[in-house]
Amino acid sequence: MLRLEKLVKRYRTGDLALTGIDLEVPGGQVMALIGPSGAGKSTLIRCVNRLVEPTSGRVFLGDTEITGLSKGQLRLARRRMGMIFQEYALVERLTVMENVLSGRLGYTGFWRSYFRKFPQRDINEAFRLLERVSLDHMADKRADELSGGQRQRVGIARALIQEPELLLVDEPTASLDPKTSRQIMRLICELCEERELAAIINIHDVLLAEMFAERIVGLQAGTIVYDGPPDRLGPDVLTTIYGEEDWTATIDKVDEDELTEEELRERERLMSRAS
Amino acid sequence: MNGAPVDRHWRRPPFIANPLLRWSLFVGAGVYLALAFGTIDVDWPRIADGVPRGQRFIASFFPPDFTSRAGEIFEGIYESLWMTVTSTVVGIALSIPVGLGAARNLSPRVVYLACRAIVAVSRTFPEVILAIFFVKLFGFGPFAGFLALSLATVGFYGKLLAEDIEDMDPVQAEAVRATGASWWQWLVYAVLPQVLPRMIGLGLYRFDINFRESAVVGIVGGGGIGATLLTAFDRYEFDSAAAILLIIIGIVMAVEYTSGFVRKWVQ
Numbered sequence: 001m002l003r004l005e006k007l008v009k010r011y012r013t014g015d016l017a018l019t020g021i022d023l024e025v026p027g028g029q030v031m032a033l034i035g036p037s038g039a040g041k042s043t044l045i046r047c048v049n050r051l052v053e054p055t056s057g058r059v060f061l062g063d064t065e066i067t068g069l070s071k072g073q074l075r076l077a078r079r080r081m082g083m084i085f086q087e088y089a090l091v092e093r094l095t096v097m098e099n100v101l102s103g104r105l106g107y108t109g110f111w112r113s114y115f116r117k118f119p120q121r122d123i124n125e126a127f128r129l130l131e132r133v134s135l136d137h138m139a140d141k142r143a144d145e146l147s148g149g150q151r152q153r154v155g156i157a158r159a160l161i162q163e164p165e166l167l168l169v170d171e172p173t174a175s176l177d178p179k180t181s182r183q184i185m186r187l188i189c190e191l192c193e194e195r196e197l198a199a200i201i202n203i204h205d206v207l208l209a210e211m212f213a214e215r216i217v218g219l220q221a222g223t224i225v226y227d228g229p230p231d232r233l234g235p236d237v238l239t240t241i242y243g244e245e246d247w248t249a250t251i252d253k254v255d256e257d258e259l260t261e262e263e264l265r266e267r268e269r270l271m272s273r274a275s
Numbered sequence: 276m277n278g279a280p281v282d283r284h285w286r287r288p289p290f291i292a293n294p295l296l297r298w299s300l301f302v303g304a305g306v307y308l309a310l311a312f313g314t315i316d317v318d319w320p321r322i323a324d325g326v327p328r329g330q331r332f333i334a335s336f337f338p339p340d341f342t343s344r345a346g347e348i349f350e351g352i353y354e355s356l357w358m359t360v361t362s363t364v365v366g367i368a369l370s371i372p373v374g375l376g377a378a379r380n381l382s383p384r385v386v387y388l389a390c391r392a393i394v395a396v397s398r399t400f401p402e403v404i405l406a407i408f409f410v411k412l413f414g415f416g417p418f419a420g421f422l423a424l425s426l427a428t429v430g431f432y433g434k435l436l437a438e439d440i441e442d443m444d445p446v447q448a449e450a451v452r453a454t455g456a457s458w459w460q461w462l463v464y465a466v467l468p469q470v471l472p473r474m475i476g477l478g479l480y481r482f483d484i485n486f487r488e489s490a491v492v493g494i495v496g497g498g499g500i501g502a503t504l505l506t507a508f509d510r511y512e513f514d515s516a517a518a519i520l521l522i523i524i525g526i527v528m529a530v531e532y533t534s535g536f537v538r539k540w541v542q
Contacts, residue, residue, distance in 0.1 A: 049453055051452065075455045075457060076455065077455075078454065078455035079454070079455040083450065083454075085449075087446060089447055090447070091450070091464060091465055091469070092444075092469075093468040093469065093472070098464075102451055102464050105454050105456035105464060107455075114460075114463055155450075158450075
């Protein structure tokens with residue numbers, strides 16, 4: 001589905017953010033990308049849709065080589081990749097509905113979008129998605145009136161209305177409380193399953209990554225240092241990714257009251273592994 | 276390793292680290308100010324003389340006479356308002372492309388430099404100078420004033436629009452770009468909502484400035500209430516001039532109040 005070949009990004013300041021990444025994400029797979037701040041997680045997913053131009057290497061989405069596309073072709077390719085952001089990145093002075101419909105801009109002509117005359121089909125789909133994320137009653141609220149969790153759900157709806165094949169998710173829970181974080185992660189993963197979407201989720205919360213992703217990739221200083229299932233992610237691996245630390249503490253942080261049955265089982269599994 | 280802990284000294288680091296530079300700047304500024312104030316030439320007897328003259332001048336404004344030149348005053352105000360509305364609209368319309376071009380995060384370097392140059396040139400010349408130039412070019416009358424105010428608006432509004440665009444939240448802009456939006460769609464969906472409220476407020480502010488400047492522009496031949504005001508002074512009709520000034524003050528205050536209200540409403 002998505003394939004990165006020897007992807008290198010060197011910023012103009014000379015910082016080498018990615019040092020030749022080879023990575024393949026098959027269709028329908030939810031992959032968590034973990035690593036310390038500055039490891040290159042954000043750069044990596046932004047190189048996929050070329051919000052950041054890679055210095056060298058190639059990116060394939062299906063059969064399309066993203067890295068070789070002209071501006072116009074890139075626009076068409078971006079429709080196939082929905083992006084969800086840290087801090088939500090909603091356009092604050094637009095309404096919830098306008099924010100969701102902005103996910104259809106790549107499919108809509110300029111004047112239609114200027115006058116907000118989106119096809120009825122898009123409007124139906126927007127309402128259906130808002131209903132799915134339980135926000136259909138908020139359609140005409142301005143985005144800056146919403147709480148953090150609500151905003152992120154609008155962000156998710158905006159990404160999904162693109163009818164993407166791949167979700168690029170950048171720290172979706174970084175500014176949310178632990179409970180909302182879980183709800184958002186669960187929602188993203190459920191939606192990926194419903195629509196058979198592949199996803200790359202940048203996340204610095206290791207525990208959340210282990211709970212929700214089927215595959216974990218650890219990035220350290222622009223290099224992949226771990227690639228495997230969540231249950232092989234022991235303290236030794238975490239140390240190679242993040243450096244020396246007492247990793248049992250990561251597990252103790254979780255508040256038990258907020259966990260569902262499933263999460264509690266997950267947690268027991270982690271505890272037994274840590275000890 | 277025993278006994279009372281040693282006091283550690285702390286002071287806020289000075290703004291200029293080099294003490295020599297710091298003190299020479301202080302002393303230099305002090306000496307300059309002392310000399311500058313020392314050389315202000317105050318002619319005390321002339322001031323004493325001037326006070327009654329000033330009083331007579333002010334007194335001749337009262338009572339303001341709204342009626343005997345009502346026709347001319349109305350025509351002047353009407354012309355000034357016409358000049359203000361048209362020059363604000365045309366000036367803002369012209370400054371939108373200039374402002375977009377002068378925003379570093381939007382435009383390629385060549386366009387950026389060209390648009391910044393337009394803004395700089397337009398800002399260098401005050402309205403009066405522009406008005407004198409256009410009066411020479413197109414003759415007396417409000418058309419010259421209209422052109423002068425339009426051009427001045429381009430510099431003012433273009434610069435502020437560019438700066439507002441440069442200050443926008445890049446993440447919101449990035450999110451809209453990631454959906455596959457075209458450049459124009461991106462402008463409408465990501466940039467416009469972020470800058471619009473401030474630009475509406477600044478548009479009203481510029482309307483206010485253009486109205487006040489229309490009086491100044493009129494004095495050099497650009498038509499409008501300025502011309503009426505000048506005529507009143509030339510004829511020593513200070514009571515009519517007072518009426519005109521009061522009307523200008525009234526209109527400026529009305530615009531100011533309205534713009535404050537509108538700005539609160541669009542936020």
